[in-house]
Structure formats: structure tokens, C-alpha cells
Amino acid sequence: MGDGREHMDQGAPAGCRVKVEIGVLADGARARLSGDLDISCVASAKAALLDAIECHPELEFDLSGIRRLDAAGMQLLILCKRMASQRRHGLRLVDHSPAVIEQFELFNLAAVFGDPMVVPARSNEG
Secondary structure, eight states: OTTOEEEOOTTSOTTOOEEEEEEEETTEEEEEEEEEESTTTHHHHHHHHHHHHHHOSEEEEEEEEEEEEOHHHHHHHHHHHHHHHHTTOEEEEESOOHHHHHHHHHTTOHHHHOOOOOOOOOOOOO
């Protein structure tokens, strides 16, 4: 993915499992988030995400690798969306993982972000 820059905070708490990879695309940049975007790791991801917003007028957050998302992670995503809007930068959340979709539905946040979400079909088994 692009330039392959990767951010993992060396001062992150033990057990923190979030990774942010920034890649440059032809029409902007993409930040691929993976792991747990929760209270124990949100500070580690915050600096990288806010820096990416500052550096790239068009940016996507690829959420396909998020395994866990809690209220702190959702607050960070809301902060990023607001910051991008204030700077008149485009920020799209794409490829939502099942964990992200579950939280967005639970807290009715899809409209807050305004990005299309592809919800997988539910199985009739079981």
C-alpha cells in the first residue's frame, strides 16, 4: 500500500493492539486501521490519524481490520471526521468490519459519519 509508512506507538500500554498504515493513492491517501481501536489503544492511533488528516486533503480510513471498537474508538473517529471537515478535507470511512458495523448500528452512528456502509447479508442458518 503506497509508501508503507506504519505507526505503532512505542509508548503504548502493554496489550495495546492497534496498527495504522498510511498509504498514498493516486487521488489521496488511505489509512488502514487494524486491531483493537479501544480505550487502551486510542491514544496510540490518535497522533497518526490526526497527522494523516493534516497531510492529506483527501483521505480514506479503511476499517476492515478493526476487530474491536468501543466508545473511545468511536469518539476518535468522530473527532477525525470533525477535524477533516473543519479543514475542508475529505475523509471517508470505508470497508467497515463487522465489529465497526455492530457498534455503528448499536449507537445509531451511521448518519453521523455519512459514509456508505455495506452490511453483509445475515445467514438464515441456526
